[in-house]
Amino acid sequence: MLRTKLEPNKQSLLHRLHIDGPLLLGLLALMSVGLVTIYSAGGQDIALIQRQIIRLGVAMMVMFFLAQVPVLAYQRIAIYFYIAGLLMLVAVLLFGVMGKGAQRWLDLGVVRFQPSEIMKLAVPMMVAWYISQFNLPPRLWNICVGFVVVVIPTLLIAKQPDLGTSLLIASSGIFVLFLAGMSWNIIFMVGALGAAFAPVMWFFLMKEYQKQRVLTFLNPESEPLGAGYHIIQSKIAIGSGGVDGKGWLQGTQSQLEFLPERHTDFIFAVFSEEFGLIGIIGLLAIYCYIIVVGVMISMRAQDAFAKLLAGSITLTFFVYVFVNIGMVSGILPVVGVPLPLVSYGGTSMVTLLAGFGILMAISTQKRLLSRQ
Amino acid sequence: MAPRRIAIKDHSAEANLFMRRSFMAMLLVVVMMIVLISNLYFLQVKRFDDYQTRSNGNRIKVLPVAPNRGLIYDRNGELLAENRPVFSLDVVPEEVDDLDQTLSSLGDLLDISQDDIDDFKKDMKRQRRFKPVSLLNRLTSREVALFSANQHKYPGVSIEARLARHYPYGSALTHALGYVAKINKEDSNKLSQEGKEDNYKATHDIGKLGIERYHEELLHGEVGYQEVEVNSKGRIIRTLNFQPPKPGKDLVLNLDVKLQLHIQRLMDKNRGSVVVLDAKTSGVLALYSNPSYDPNYFVHGISSKRYSFLLESKDRPLINRATQGQYPPASTVKPHLALAGLEEGTITPETRMFDNGRYKLENVSHVWRDWVPWGHGWVDAKKSIEVSCDYFFYDLAYNLGIDKINEHMSNFGFGDYTGIDLYEESDANLPSRGWKKARFNEPWYIGDTIPVGIGQSYWTATPLQLAKSINTLINQGIRHSPQILMGHLVDGNTRLAPINELPPIPVQNPENWDLILDSMLGVIHEPHGTARTAFAGTEYIAAGKTGTAQLVSIAQDAKYDAEKLSEKHRDNAMYVGFAPFDEPQISLSIVLENAGGGGSQAAPIARKIMDYYFSEHPLEIAQTDVDEAVEQ
Structure with missing residues (x-):
């Protein structure tokens, strides 16, 4: 049983600003690694670093802002947030803007906007809100409703198509149900259903280029200059890094442009090539630290909604890490998932830090809630 | 929707359940981390040598460097076969902003035919955009000077030099000295049969006739290698290692070119041949077959018109009458x-x-x-x-x-x-x-x-x-x-x-x-x-x-x-x-x-x-x- 002591007089400045110090430390460490690696992967382009720092700054402001929002508010807006998100996803399918072979964006005139990013937060909030109204563990009926809540946006996003995001959203919802105590029988049943659903996916839902990716993943050497090129070059970069790496800015695979998507999705290959296994273990240690901090926050959280949401955000963060490293090192097919807080890029960065903002709100506001 | 349940929540049971599930999740995280790290360990430690080799194979290319062909002198030290730089006008398409405009303005400066442009465009399509493509070959020294003075106006266009064989005495020595010409398919088949294709990787010409052909092995030399680092597009970044080629041997012949020239003059319009030997050693002082022809045309690819003229001439200049008559x-x-x-x-x-x-x-x-x-x-x-x-x-x-x-x-x-x-x-x-x-x-x-x-x-x-x-x-x-x-x-x-x-x-x-x-x-x-x-x-x-x-x-x-x-x-x-x-x-x-x-x-x-x-x-x-x- 965890009970947090009430020490109102000893509240630190960070706490009063609703900032979780240990979490912030971990995030800053990751961002630093990211900037150092982007500098190398982007060909020592200072402008690239500046743009990334601006993005990080914006995302941090979003994070700090969301940390101030009362957790109760998240609970109350969850359903509206979710419905609005669903409508926007439908709108994307109807009027969305094409880009990179997929229909993911809504053009709002001023900004282009990716509704699927909203769903990364809306789905776990919605599922957590719904489940937390009942006694835990949830009953079969509640779980079924929860699944429907997860599956609708997942399918809408998979249809765009955006396999990476739909995967992340599905897992964020399922993590809520898992943490809520969904019975093991159901878990295995769902697993079996999923396995049965795979052929359906293959024949009816997946686009040709997605099928190709899976095939290439299964045997990258079959297409050394085609789709397999990315995976092969990425594995060469990682493997040739060895134990201690080739050194910063010394990675030949990245510096000589053999690696594709160097500063975005494949940045882990650049990092591995230049810093080796030792560097990787250090990087994974930072991720583990953040995950442990996140799980601790969820355990200490005051009510079921906060616990479930915090746990889901933390575990989804791990899914990012696992899927990205897995695909770059050749044990998962290539789906567009960035290495969180290290890869160059804006949209997912804002969503990620928004999630951590909610986590900080949960971490720092529990006393306020308990007094209510 | 199901009716709202009013059942009292058991907070401590829920917290316990959540704890258990959190630990399960953490366990899952640990297992998946182990999966990732084992795979990375496999790549970076177990298969390190393999991937290092492949990484080097990506970036390191070995470029052969042609050896300079040995020179040929007569018994008195007169140079009979030399290597002269020939100049070509090369264009790097990537560095040219407006290719058509550049070509037409080059046409004002130099004599460029439509054939030259067609050939150039054909070659260009076969090459990477940053690799030079020859627009004109064998520029005259006047053309070289003319372009050099205007080079600043043509970014991406430059004059490149290559060594090519030249026979200063022209037709006087053809049947004895022979000539080199571009390696053709037959030559490369022969070279690969003899296991010599590696040595000829960068070589342009090969001896086709006479001494150039007979003493090819002495004259050719050994190929050198330049180890370069290239990027994914094949552009050379830097040279890592250079093993210079070994030039061919400079040959001294028994021939006396002055005697040979004298004989050519004496033979005039006669069909026939003269052989002069050293009476003691049988060294060949002169070997002349008349009529003869200029071997320099063959070095740069003789036109079919000129070749058929030689081939069909009743005087049969291609025959070496001294040894084949x-x-x-x-x-x-x-x-x-x-x-x-x-x-x-x-x-x-x-x-x-x-x-x-x-x-x-x-x-x-x-x-x-x-x-x-x-x-x-x-x-x-x-x-x-x-x-x-x-x-x-x-x-x-x-x-x-x-x-x-x-x-x-x-x-x-x-x-x-x-x-x-x-x-x-x-x-x-x-x-x-x-x-x-x-x-x-x-x-x-x-x-x-x-x-x-x-x-x-x-x-x-x-x-x-x-x-x-x-x-x-x-x-x-x-x-x-x-x-x-x-x-x-x-x-x-x-x-x-x-x-x-x-x-x-x-x-x-x-x-x-x-x-x-x-x-x-x-x-x-x-x-x-x-x-x-x-x-x-x-x-x-x-x-x-x-x-x-x-x-x-x-x-x-x-x-x-x-x-x-x-x-x-x-x-x-x-x-x-x-x-x-x-x-x-x-x-x-x-x-x-x-x-x-x-x-x-x-x-x-x-x-x-x-x-x-x-x-x-x-x-x-x-x-x-x-x-x-x-x-x-």
Whole structure:
């Protein structure tokens, strides 16, 4: 049983600003690694670093802002947030803007906007809100409703198509149900259903280029200059890094442009090539630290909604890490998932830090809630 | 929706459940982390060597660097084959903003044809955009200067230099020196069969003819390597390692280009050839075949028009007449035959017979005529050589028989390759019973033997074979293969190539050999000698033998009339000889096709060649009086 002591007089400045110090430390460490690696992967382009720092700054402001929002508010807006998100996803399918072979964006005139990013937060909030109204563990009926809540946006996003995001959203919802105590029988049943659903996916839902990716993943050497090129070059970069790496800015695979998507999705290959296994273990240690901090926050959280949401955000963060490293090192097919807080890029960065903002709100506001 | 449940929440049970599930999740995280790390460990530790190799294979490319071809000098250090930079105008498409505009404005500056532009665009499509593509080849120095002054206006366009072979003496040396040309498919097949394709990876040209072809291995050198780092698009980032190529050997030839040029001038419009050998070593001082052609056209790819002109010319300039021309040796081989008779004992120095101009055999109606219709009267071996008596040699051939003739003439190298360092050589034909059976499926008749005595019938020889056989006579049976190559340069000094000595001919009686040489001296210095007029008044003492080869059989009792015969059927004029008589330095053979008599046409040219040679190489010993020498 965890009970947090009430020490109102000893509240630190960070706490009063609703900032979780240990979490912030971990995030800053990751961002630093990211900037150092982007500098190398982007060909020592200072402008690239500046743009990334601006993005990080914006995302941090979003994070700090969301940390101030009362957790109760998240609970109350969850359903509206979710419905609005669903409508926007439908709108994307109807009027969305094409880009990179997929229909993911809504053009709002001023900004282009990716509704699927909203769903990364809306789905776990919605599922957590719904489940937390009942006694835990949830009953079969509640779980079924929860699944429907997860599956609708997942399918809408998979249809765009955006396999990476739909995967992340599905897992964020399922993590809520898992943490809520969904019975093991159901878990295995769902697993079996999923396995049965795979052929359906293959024949009816997946686009040709997605099928190709899976095939290439299964045997990258079959297409050394085609789709397999990315995976092969990425594995060469990682493997040739060895134990201690080739050194910063010394990675030949990245510096000589053999690696594709160097500063975005494949940045882990650049990092591995230049810093080796030792560097990787250090990087994974930072991720583990953040995950442990996140799980601790969820355990200490005051009510079921906060616990479930915090746990889901933390575990989804791990899914990012696992899927990205897995695909770059050749044990998962290539789906567009960035290495969180290290890869160059804006949209997912804002969503990620928004999630951590909610986590900080949960971490720092529990006393306020308990007094209510 | 289900009705809102009002059941009281059990917070502590829920918290416990959540804790358990959180631990399960953490366990899952740990397991998946282990999966990731094991895979990375596998890649980075277990398969490190493999991936490191593949990473290096990506970035490191080994570029072959062509060795510089060895230069070729004549015996006096004159450069016969050099490597000259040729300039091409190269364009790097990537660096040019507006290609069409650039091309048209270059067209104002230089002479660029539509063909050039079409070829350029074709080449451009086959290349990476940052690789240079040639727009113009073989720029003149004026064009180079013109462009260089305006280069700043054309970013991405530059002048590049490459070394290409150049033969400053042009057509004078073609048949001896040969030429190089672009490696074609046939050449590369041959190179790969011989396992030499690696050495030729960067090489543009290969020896196609003459010395360039025969001594290709000496001249080529060894390929070098440049190890470079490239990026994913193949652009060279930096050089990691450079192993310089080993240049080919600089060759020194026995040829004397001044002599060769002199011979070319003397030959003028005559079809024919001249071979001048060092009398001692059989080193080739001059080897010229007329008409010749400029080898430099072949280096840069001869136009099909020019090539078919050479190919179809009636004068057949592509043939190396000195080594491939097969001519009846005619009277030039009478000294050899007389020696064979003496050594075999068929005749003695005292053997005399009466030449009435008509040689007949018992019970044979055919008459073999002497070139002097009324004959030479009483002749012995020496006089028969001096006056070129046919009758004596008809009889000698009859008595020796074809088998002995074949044996002795084979010893002199007839019917066989001389072993010169040229691939373009014919072995011509020395007839024998076996040969006739194989060739015509007919037995050898006695009537076939008689004309062999005057170097006619089926007997053919190349001018080089004749010159080589004269050296064998001079050196009393010691034989050498004629060699164009003298050696190669090592630190500025010539390291001599070994002289190719063949087993000598067994000598029965040295006096026989002396008699033959004396007879050849008599050809020039006796009052009745056939080359007396041509060599009158030389400051050196020459010896030799004329020959006039009949190309058509003249009907029995008909008269040979040069004017009436078409040019192609006129006699070949020939001469073989050496000088100075007592210490021979050079020997030579000349064949002039369809020029007429050897004494009147070939001998005068031989004399001019020798005059020139001895004016360039004055004899050190004070010249004894010609008459005195004759008496000896």
